[in-house]
Amino acid sequence: xxxxxxxxxxxxxxxxxxxxxxxxxxxxxxxxxxxxxxxxxxxxxxxxxxxxxxxxxxxxxxxxxxxxxxxxxxxxxxxxxxxxxxxxxxxxxxxxxxxxxxxxxxxxxxxxxxxxxxxxxxxxxxxxxxxxxxxxxxxxxxxxxxxxxxxxxxxxxxxxxxxxxxxxxxxxxxxxxxxxxxxxxxxxxxxxxxxxxxxxxxxxxxxxxxxxxxxxxxxxxxxxxxxxxxxxxxxxxxxxxxxxxxxxxxxxxxxxxxxxxxxxxxxxxxxxxxxxxxxxxxxxxxxxxxxx
Numbered sequence: 001x002x003x004x005x006x007x008x009x010x011x012x013x014x015x016x017x018x019x020x021x022x023x024x025x026x027x028x029x030x031x032x033x034x035x036x037x038x039x040x041x042x043x044x045x046x047x048x049x050x051x052x053x054x055x056x057x058x059x060x061x062x063x064x065x066x067x068x069x070x071x072x073x074x075x076x077x078x079x080x081x082x083x084x085x086x087x088x089x090x091x092x093x094x095x096x097x098x099x100x101x102x103x104x105x106x107x108x109x110x111x112x113x114x115x116x117x118x119x120x121x122x123x124x125x126x127x128x129x130x131x132x133x134x135x136x137x138x139x140x141x142x143x144x145x146x147x148x149x150x151x152x153x154x155x156x157x158x159x160x161x162x163x164x165x166x167x168x169x170x171x172x173x174x175x176x177x178x179x180x181x182x183x184x185x186x187x188x189x190x191x192x193x194x195x196x197x198x199x200x201x202x203x204x205x206x207x208x209x210x211x212x213x214x215x216x217x218x219x220x221x222x223x224x225x226x227x228x229x230x231x232x233x234x235x236x237x238x239x240x241x242x243x244x245x246x247x248x249x250x251x252x253x254x255x256x257x258x259x260x261x262x263x264x265x266x267x268x269x270x271x272x273x274x275x276x277x278x279x280x281x282x283x284x285x286x287x288x289x290x291x292x
Contacts, residue, residue, distance in 0.1 A: 007161065010246060028059050036087070045075070045078045046081050048079050048083070049079065049083065052067065056089060056090065056091060057090050059090060059091060059092070059095050060104045061091070061095050061099040061102055064102075065099055065102035065103045065105075065106055066106065068080060069103065073113055073116075076103075077116065078210075080099075080100075080120060081120070082101075083099070084096050093127065093131075093137075094132060094137045094140075094141070096127060097121065097134060097141075097259065098137065098141045098143070100117050100118075100120055100121055101138055101141065101143035101146055102143075103117050103132045104117050104149075107268070114149070115153065118150060121134070122153075122157060125166070128167075129248075133167065133170045133172070134167065134171070135150075135167055135168060135170075135171035135187065135192070136170075136171040136174045136175055136183060138150070139175070139183050139186040139187045139190075140175070140180065142292055144186040144189070144190055145190075146188065147187070147190040148190055148192075151164055151193070161193055164167065165193050165194055165195055165198060168187070168192045168193060168198075169194060169198045169201075169202070171187055172184060172188075172194075172229055173202065173205060175187060176202065176205060176206055176209075176211050177209070181212055181214065181215065184215060185218065188218060188222050194222075199202055199219065199223045199224040199225075200224050201229040201230075202224060203219045203224035203225070203226065203228065203235060204228060204235060204238075207235040207251070208218065209236050210242055210244060213246045213247045213249070213250040214250065216247070216250035216251055216253075216254050217254055220254040220255065226254045226255055226256040227256055227257050227264075232265055232266055234256065234257075234260050234262045235251055235256065236248065236251045236252070236256045236258070236260070237259075237262065237266055237268075237269050239251055240269045240272040240273050240276070240281055240285075243278055243281065245281050245284060249284060252284075252288050258288050258290045259289070259291060268290065268292075269290065270285045270286070270290040270291065270292060271292065273285060
């Protein structure tokens, strides 16, 4: 934190000295009495970006955001747009989203400014469509407190519930795919809109792709059904087919019906365990009442 403040004041100092020099060249003695924020005001956007080059190259977006808040709103947006649209910038897709989120956090009480900042994401479709998904990036970078506000913004922009739900599902599936347990939790805890079918499909995705079994109780609490049948199989049957005992245990603990028969073709989870000669899973199932 001390290093962060030190870097911030170095850059601000450079900008202040630059502004002071401009004032002297123009014979404006009043510049000596201006505050830091006033001194940096009026500096050309290109000059600001040059001064911020080191922080931008190191992808220190939070420090950049703190510096940008020292400018007037119009100047801040001018610089921000240049940063977001710079084709040679070292900032990644995720960095640009994080920069906007950092600014929203710093200026969260200025409602009109917040809307304008969200607009900077909205008018750049790539920030919505490229991977990783927008909502994943926001949660992953610890700005998940902004998610309900962004969803409300999207609704006001005319995005339908189905579109927003798809965005939420994409973010969660991406987090699950990359075994990012903490981000899944943050996304779920924000109570974002998602249909029952989507919740069930996410649980299925965890089982079918052998992801973190600890996600099962999380998704169950979120409203997913551990007995969901897809293609004539239950999640428990699939977990047994994958010889994943830990997944079997988590599904049973989440309320999966041990003897459920989704289809005669596939039979019960116990029959699957017997066919695979997986004794540990067989014993686990029998312990919870499984029968042939």
